[in-house]
Amino acid sequence: MNSQSPGRYSAVxxxxxxxxxxxxxxxxxxxVNELIGEVPEPRVxxxxxxxxxxxxxxxxxxEYVLPxxxxxxxxxLMASKEVINQQ
Structure with a gap:
């Protein structure tokens, strides 16, 4: 996955x-690394x-905070999980 990947955004x-x-x-x-593998901290x-x-x-x-x-x-969350499940 590249840094622009919907999967990375969803994992975050x-x-x-x-x-x-x-x-x-x-x-x-x-x-994130547990979910989808190694993503460098600068990318996160x-x-x-x-x-x-x-x-x-x-x-x-x-801290970063969800709405x-x-x-x-x-x-x-539902949209993010759907993206992750499709990959």
């Missing part, structure tokens, strides 16, 4: 969910920041 969203909806760069990277950082810039997640202090809005959060 799923990783945040598995971390209880919030996590640091290191925590997210660890879970790039994806997290793109998701922040697009408004899909927030950054609060040193608190339940429908949006569930929709993001």
């Amino acid at each position: 969203v799923i990783a945040l969910d598995r971390l209880g909806g919030r996590g640091t760069l290191g925590e997210v990277t660890k879970v 950082y790039e994806i997290l920041n793109r998701l922040v810039n697009m408004g899909f997640i927030e950054k609060v202090n040193d 608190r809005d339940t429908p949006n959060r569930k929709g993001m």
Whole structure:
């Protein structure tokens, strides 16, 4: 998977969910690597920041946070899981 891969973006969203909806760069990277294999931390950082810039997640202090809005959060997770399952 390249850094623009929908699978990597999906893995980042799923990783945040598995971390209880919030996590640091290191925590997210660890879970992403468990989900889809080795993804360098700089790539995870790039994806997290793109998701922040697009408004899909927030950054609060040193943590990245999924939306608190339940429908949006569930929709993001369902779509992310579907992408991962198709790969």
